[in-house]
Amino acid sequence: MTTLLAMHGWAGDGRSWGLFAAAAAEQGWSCLAAERGYGGQPTREPAWLGQGPRVLIAHSLGQHLLPAEVLAAADAVVLLASFGRFVPEGAGGRRLRTALAGMRSALTGSPAQATAMLSTFLAEATAPVPLEALPCTILDQPLQPEGQGQLLADLQLLETSTGLPEAFPHRAPCLIVEAGADRIVAPQASAALRQSLPQADHLVLQGAGHALLATPVVPMVMGWISGTCR
Numbered sequence: 001m002t003t004l005l006a007m008h009g010w011a012g013d014g015r016s017w018g019l020f021a022a023a024a025a026e027q028g029w030s031c032l033a034a035e036r037g038y039g040g041q042p043t044r045e046p047a048w049l050g051q052g053p054r055v056l057i058a059h060s061l062g063q064h065l066l067p068a069e070v071l072a073a074a075d076a077v078v079l080l081a082s083f084g085r086f087v088p089e090g091a092g093g094r095r096l097r098t099a100l101a102g103m104r105s106a107l108t109g110s111p112a113q114a115t116a117m118l119s120t121f122l123a124e125a126t127a128p129v130p131l132e133a134l135p136c137t138i139l140d141q142p143l144q145p146e147g148q149g150q151l152l153a154d155l156q157l158l159e160t161s162t163g164l165p166e167a168f169p170h171r172a173p174c175l176i177v178e179a180g181a182d183r184i185v186a187p188q189a190s191a192a193l194r195q196s197l198p199q200a201d202h203l204v205l206q207g208a209g210h211a212l213l214a215t216p217v218v219p220m221v222m223g224w225i226s227g228t229c230r
Contacts, residue, residue: 001052002229004031005070009060009081010154011121013039015136019218020057027222036065036154038147039138046070053229057221058082060184060210061158068167076172076228078221081179081210083189084163084196092188100159107152111143114151118143124183129213164196173228174200177217184210 004024006017014035024031034046046066048054056063056074060081063071087093087100106117118139123131131137138147174197178190194202201224208215 001050002027002029002055002225003048003050003052004029004055004057004225005046005048005074006031006033007046007056007058007062007065008034008036009058009062009065010158011038011118011125011138011151012036012059012062013136013138014041014044016134017057018135020221023218023222027226034065036150038151040141040144040147048073055225055229059212061086061154061161063168064157064161064165065154066165066167068165071165072167072169074169074172076225077169077174078177078224079174079193079200080177080212080217080221081182081185082176082193083185084161084193086158086161086185086189088186088188088192092186096186097159100155104152104155104159107148107155111148114148115139115143118151121184125210126213127183127209128181128207129209129211133213134211164193170197175221175224175228176200176202177212177221178202178204179208179210179212180204180206181208182210 006020008014014033017033021031030050032049035041035044037043053075055076057078087096103117106113122137126134205215
C-alpha cells in the first residue's frame with residue numbers, strides 16, 4: 001500500500017493536508033501529516049508507516065524539516081512551492097535578508113508582535129486568495145512561547161538553507177510544483193531548485209499563490225503519484 005508523508009513548511013499547520021488525506025483514503029492509501037507544533041497542535045514527528053511505496057509531499061521549507069533518515073527513505077518526492085536555497089546569493093537576496101531580520105525581531109518580541117508579523121506573512125502566502133480561505137492556521141489559538149520558539153529556530157533554518165538537504169533522495173522520481181504568483185519563494189530560488197533536480201517533472205500553476213489555494217494541485221499530484229508508484 002502506498003504511504004504518503006506530508007510535511008508543512010514554515011508557519012504551516014499539519015491540519016492543512018485534509019484534501020490530500022481524503023484523496024489518499026479514496027485510493028486506499030495511508031497518509032500521515034507531520035506537525036511542528038507552531039500553533040498549539042501536538043507535535044507529530046515525521047515517520048514512515050507500513051510497507052509499500054513511500055511518497056513524500058513537502059511544502060516550502062518542509063523538505064528541510066525532516067530527519068535525514070526519513071527523507072532518504074522516500075521512494076518518490078513531491079515538492080510544492082519549494083526551494084533548495086531560500087535566500088538568493090548576492091544583491092538579489094539583500095531585500096529578502098532584510099525582511100527575514102524583521103521577522104526574527106518580531107519573534108523575539110512580544111506575542112502580539114509575533115502574531116502581527118505572522119498574520120502578514122500568512123496573508124502574503126495565501127495571496128491572491130484571501131487569508132480567510134485557509135481552512136486553519138497556527139493563529140487559530142493564541143501563540144504560545146513554545147510555538148514562538150520553534151518558529152524562531154526554523155526561521156534560522158530558512159535563512160541558512162543553501163541547497164537541497166544532504167539526505168535528499170536524488171534517485172527517486174520527483175515532481176516540482178511551482179506557484180506562478182508566489183510572493184514567498186523568489187523566482188531565483190525556484191529556478192535553482194529546477195537546476196538542482198534536472199530530471200524532475202515540473203508543473204507550474206499560473207496565478208497560484210504560495211499556499212496553492214483554489215488550484216487543482218491535489219488531483220494533479222495524486223495523478224502523478226498513481227502513474228509513478230505502480
